[in-house]
Amino acid sequence: MMEPQCTNLDTPVQYLRGIGPKRAGALKEIGITTIDDLLSYYPFGYFDRSTILKISELPKYLDSEQKVTVIGDVVQSDVRWSRRTRKAIFFLTVSDGSGFLTCLWFEGAEYRRKAFKTGETLALSSTPSLDSYQRLTFVHPEIDRLTKGEDDEPDWGKLFNTGAIIPKYSSSRELESVHLDSRGFRRAIRTALDAFGQYIEDILPFETLRSRGLISKREAIKSIHFPATMDDQKKARTHLVYEEFFFQQLLHAIRQNERKKEPKGISYTVQSARAKKLVDSLPFKLTNAQLRVIREMNDDMRAPFPMNRMLQGDVGSGKTIVALIAMLVATDNGYQSVLMAPTEILAEQHARTIQQWTQGLDLQMRLLVGAQKKKERNETLNKLKDGSINIIVGTHALLEEDVEFHSLGLVVIDEQHRFGVMQRATLRKKGLHPDVLVMTATPIPRTLMLTTYGDLDVSIIDELPPHRQQIVTAIRKESEKEKVYEFARDELRRGRQVYVVFPLVEESEKLDLKDAVSEYERLKAGVFAGFSVGLLHGRMKGEEKDELMKRYKENSINALISTTVIEVGIDVPNATIMIVENAERFGLAQLHQLRGRVGRGSDKSYCILIANFDWYDLHKKKLTGGEITKEKDAARKRLQTMAETNDGFKIAEVDLELRGPGELFGARQSGYRMFKLADPIIDSDVLSVARDDAFTLVHDDTLMNKPEHRLLGRYVESRLKPLLQLSEIG
Ligand code: ADP
Ligand code: MG
Numbered sequence: 017m018m019e020p021q022c023t024n025l026d027t028p029v030q031y032l033r034g035i036g037p038k039r040a041g042a043l044k045e046i047g048i049t050t051i052d053d054l055l056s057y058y059p060f061g062y063f064d065r066s067t068i069l070k071i072s073e074l075p076k077y078l079d080s081e082q083k084v085t086v087i088g089d090v091v092q093s094d095v096r097w098s099r100r101t102r103k104a105i106f107f108l109t110v111s112d113g114s115g116f117l118t119c120l121w122f123e124g125a126e127y128r129r130k131a132f133k134t135g136e137t138l139a140l141s142s143t144p145s146l147d148s149y150q151r152l153t154f155v156h157p158e159i160d161r162l163t164k165g166e167d168d169e170p171d172w173g174k175l176f177n178t179g180a181i182i183p184k185y186s187s188s189r190e191l192e193s194v195h196l197d198s199r200g201f202r203r204a205i206r207t208a209l210d211a212f213g214q215y216i217e218d219i220l221p222f223e224t225l226r227s228r229g230l231i232s233k234r235e236a237i238k239s240i241h242f243p244a245t246m247d248d249q250k251k252a253r254t255h256l257v258y259e260e261f262f263f264q265q266l267l268h269a270i271r272q273n274e275r276k277k278e279p280k281g282i283s284y285t286v287q288s289a290r291a292k293k294l295v296d297s298l299p300f301k302l303t304n305a306q307l308r309v310i311r312e313m314n315d316d317m318r319a320p321f322p323m324n325r326m327l328q329g330d331v332g333s334g335k336t337i338v339a340l341i342a343m344l345v346a347t348d349n350g351y352q353s354v355l356m357a358p359t360e361i362l363a364e365q366h367a368r369t370i371q372q373w374t375q376g377l378d379l380q381m382r383l384l385v386g387a388q389k390k391k392e393r394n395e396t397l398n399k400l401k402d403g404s405i406n407i408i409v410g411t412h413a414l415l416e417e418d419v420e421f422h423s424l425g426l427v428v429i430d431e432q433h434r435f436g437v438m439q440r441a442t443l444r445k446k447g448l449h450p451d452v453l454v455m456t457a458t459p460i461p462r463t464l465m466l467t468t469y470g471d472l473d474v475s476i477i478d479e480l481p482p483h484r485q486q487i488v489t490a491i492r493k494e495s496e497k498e499k500v501y502e503f504a505r506d507e508l509r510r511g512r513q514v515y516v517v518f519p520l521v522e523e524s525e526k527l528d529l530k531d532a533v534s535e536y537e538r539l540k541a542g543v544f545a546g547f548s549v550g551l552l553h554g555r556m557k558g559e560e561k562d563e564l565m566k567r568y569k570e571n572s573i574n575a576l577i578s579t580t581v582i583e584v585g586i587d588v589p590n591a592t593i594m595i596v597e598n599a600e601r602f603g604l605a606q607l608h609q610l611r612g613r614v615g616r617g618s619d620k621s622y623c624i625l626i627a628n629f630d631w632y633d634l635h636k637k638k639l640t641g642g643e644i645t646k647e648k649d650a651a652r653k654r655l656q657t658m659a660e661t662n663d664g665f666k667i668a669e670v671d672l673e674l675r676g677p678g679e680l681f682g683a684r685q686s687g688y689r690m691f692k693l694a695d696p697i698i699d700s701d702v703l704s705v706a707r708d709d710a711f712t713l714v715h716d717d718t719l720m721n722k723p724e725h726r727l728l729g730r731y732v733e734s735r736l737k738p739l740l741q742l743s744e745i746g
Pocket of ligand 2: 335430
């Protein structure tokens with residue numbers, strides 16, 4: 017009988033010729049324990065043999081603008097002072113026996129002087145030029161260190177002459193100390209391929225490979241490491257990228273499938289007297305988008321499986337009322353609901369709003385936050401447990417173990433991206449298969465949506481309530497601040513309200529940022545004299561914050577000086593100006609959220625971003641190709657984006673570009689860790705087809721019983737399902 021493929025590729029690397037216990041130990045540190053792991057340690061780049069030249073060949077390429085690579089030994093290094101630029105220049109002379117090449121750097125001379133040793137072998141890539149002495153020169157070349165192997169015999173020439181394309185592997189000091197540098201990996205992987213390559217089998221169904229034009233897995237693994245041409249490498253990559261997406265999407269499909277056939281969920285009667293009464297009493301009409309989302313939710317709530325829905329809607333689109341309607345459905349059916357928000361201020365606001373909206377609906381709503389007195393808290397916990405509270409609103413405090421429900425039927429999580437996977441799961445587990453609605457105002461680009469939240473159903477409120485005005489966004493520099501204040505005073509005189517936001521609560525010597533506390537004193541005494549001014553920051557007690565927000569909402573405080581604690585969710589429709597100080601310090605998502613605090617009523621609103629640098633100057637520099645640091649350029653781009661668009665999706669795309677997905681959604685959450693090669697943005701086309709294929713397969717052959725799916729089925733059971741629990745989201 018044929019062994020399943022795992023057994024052979026599961027051989028510990030230690031038994032590979034040339035590895036042994038010491039290297040196996042070092043490999044284990046980076047998660048490589050089996051042959052399979054080693055073969056999936058993909059190169060991060062390649063030397064393309066076709067562009068590796070002898071130094072003597074360089075003159076032919078002088079005018080070609082083509083990037084070429086030279087391999088040579090360091091002959092000499094030198095630091096010289098340039099009188100013109102008043103900076104040190106670093107020179108490195110390299111030889112490969114056919115000639116000499118000068119490399120130079122206009123920065124980091126001191127650091128570089130120490131970094132290179134005479135005699136070491138380097139691969140250098142750049143476009144060749146001639147310096148003023150007509151010497152062949154590389155300016156700021158890219159460098160790869162080619163340390164010599166343990167047998168002390170650099171066989172670069174041989175390698176480069178024989179192999180067409182040479183893979184480059186990342187290494188570390190620890191790995192290098194056991195000779196597992198790029199070259200060591202090359203050798204180990206070559207050996208592994210020779211000995212075990214024959215056992216690599218396709219887990220993907222043959223029909224899928226055929227219809228998607230993919231090469232076999234064995235070919236793919238061979239060519240990702242040692243491609244004959246870069247075209248082969250591309251084909252190999254496509255196979256592996258497809259496979260990564262396919263497995264992930266398969267998990268999403270399986271999970272969705274299992275949830276939807278789960279008969280244990282609650283089957284609600286969605287005709288709700290309370291919800292109807294609420295809607296009839298609202299001072300506004302629900303938007304079509306809100307109505308559509310309510311229908312989508314109702315369908316889920318009626319069905320016997322637990323709802324697992326994400327509600328996306330830009331800031332101010334009116335998600336709260338939609339969530340409340342779902343909670344009223346639960347209440348009418350005799351179930352309890354919980355609404356969790358990331359900050360106390362927001363939880364308190366939700367509690368106030370819900371209190372107002374549900375007056376006369378005969379239900380019990382309570383607030384649970386960290387700052388409450390013990391007696392109050394205990395009373396709430398008791399009533400929650402005996403079922404007399406219908407709706408509970410709160411913060412992380414809800415996650416405590418002693419928070420128990422009588423019959424939790426609906427979990428709503430506001431600003432869900434502020435919570436971790438485990439926190440959402442904890443809350444959900446307080447009920448028996450409750451319905452789950454997570455809400456977010458941070459729009460998630462589709463590609464990320466598919467990878468990260470692939471098994472969630474999605475509802476989108478893509479329409480703002482009517483009569484909302486576009487928010488005018490302006491960028492100002494420090495020196496123009498008086499004018500900004502003057503403008504703010506005008507709005508205050510018209511009875512409108514103002515936010516002024518600072519980045520930090522306390523003075524930080526290092527960053528020289530304004531201290532909200534001392535600025536508050538200054539603004540209160542001077543700029544906003546004659547108006548009522550309040551200060552809000554994260555260090556204040558819950559009650560104090562609550563009191564302050566209440567007074568701001570009533571407009572007995574006209575101008576609110578604050579740190580970013582007001583960033584999410586706060587809803588004061590009469591506030592029309594948002595002034596952000598040191599705006600260059602804020603992230604895009606944050607700025608968008610802050611701007612979302614205004615423009616919530618029918619009055620024209622303004623967001624004024626005060627930057628601590630001359631933005632226009634920077635912008636001009638950028639347009640004329642002047643030199644800007646990366647940091648400043650990113651800040652410039654953030655502000656520019658804010659000025660250009662109010663569209664949360666566009667902003668999210670730029671944010672994704674500037675920060676990368678890991679940072680944006682947290683490495684754990686983003687699902688990016690699952691991928692070695694795939695990039696959901698670059699490879700979004702492959703992602704789409706892999707998703708289609710995976711969902712179709714689970715739909716057509718749920719148990720993977722068809723002969724052509726057997727291997728896949730086994731793989732799912734032994735490898736993928738164990739991941740399922742880890743990646744579960746609440
Ligand atoms: P977000 O989606 O940002 O959480 P909220 O739920 O806080 O938005 O709603 C923003 C404001 O819009 C609130 O004052 C809310 O009462 C109001 N609102 C919600 N729906 C509508 C509507 N259909 N028409 C007018 N105002 C609405
Ligand atoms: Mg909200």
